[in-house]
Amino acid sequence: MIETVSLEIHDHLIKICRASFQKGKASIHLARRELSSKDDKAISDQIAVLLKELEISQKKIFLNIPRHLVFARFLRLPSVNDNEIRSMVSMEAVRHVPHTAEEMTTDYRIIEKSADGYSNVLLVMVQSNIIGRLISIAKDAGLDVEKAAFGSESLFGWYAFALHEKSQAPDEQPAVLITVDRDYIDIDVIEDGKLVFTRALSYGPQNPFEGVEAAGEIERTIAIYKKAAKMNVGRIYISGAENKVNDIQSPFLGKTEALSLEAISQTKDIEIKGLIDVDLSEASFVELIGLALKFNMLKINLLPEKIRETRNLRLLKKSLSKTAILLIAASFIVFTAMAKAIYDKSRYMAVL
Secondary structure: EEEEEEEEEOOOEEEEEEEEOOOOEEEEEEEEEEEOOOOOOHHHHHHHHHHHHHOOOOOEEEEEEHHHHHHHEEEEEEEOHHHHHHHHHHHHHHHHOOHHHEEEEEEEEEEEEEOOOOOOEEEEEEEHHHHHHHHHHHHOOOOOEEEEHHHHHHHHHHHHOOOOOOOOOOOOOOOOEEEOOOEEEEEEEEEEEEEEEEEEEEOOOOOOOOOOHHHHHHHHHHHHHHHHHOOOOOEEEEEOOOOHHHHHHHHOOOOOOEEEEEEOOOOOEEEEEEEOOOOOOOOOOOOHHHHHHHHOOOOOOOOHHHHHHHHHHHHHHHHHHHHHHHHHHHHHHHHHHHHHHHHHHHHHHOOO
């Protein structure tokens, strides 16, 4: 059985998904709690309490970084060489944000390498102070962040599990994925099984969520993609907080343009083992579920380079230690066999 834990930290709440996967069946425990304080230590303490309530003992977790906290850009680079692409991405990163390279944590995903010598690449960046704070909060709660995932990839992971894990044929045209939460909407476009477009809409006290306006923004987003890609979209899948999903669905009714909007339960084909302070009509766990169940397919990792280097060094030392132990064991076996052969030969010669 595989067990994973994913965590999302907002300014006003925390969300946790504990997922188990065994023999092709998935089950989840979900928890959500409003923050009693914006003090980082207090947030860590609340996370620790929630982990205890969920009976989570493992320390390694996946952290989800929502799309609206992240800068993302799709690039077309004139190379198919991995080392050259890495260098080009480093140069492109500083061109697109008003921050220095040291102020940003960056990662990328190669989407496709073309026969014409070009590569399509997804570049993702987050301010280092933002990701550093979230990791510090998790660490003070006794956790070890193994991956800091890009929310749009987590949404893609949910789509892969909910709609294509069970032999459903892939969408022939680009599919639009939408997850709706209280404070934000994430929008992905998937083409030929690849994430090719992403956008976020965020809401707050000065910009409250309105279903009609949100539906209009989603339509504009689809229009932007269609114009840039010069192709139509197929199905539009929407999931997340059920009440918000309904608010967005209603304005789509009666549209003259044939847009196929399909609402999907965020817990489709998943057994819910427990809910703590969770009302699925008001909260989206789509990205946390996608991250917990399909973490292996998510390539972007927004952990700072120093943390990744330290972890890789630790893994290397552990691997070398195992190799050394195996070599010692093998040497001992060979030595024992040789010693026995010499002893047996000595006995045989003594008899003669």
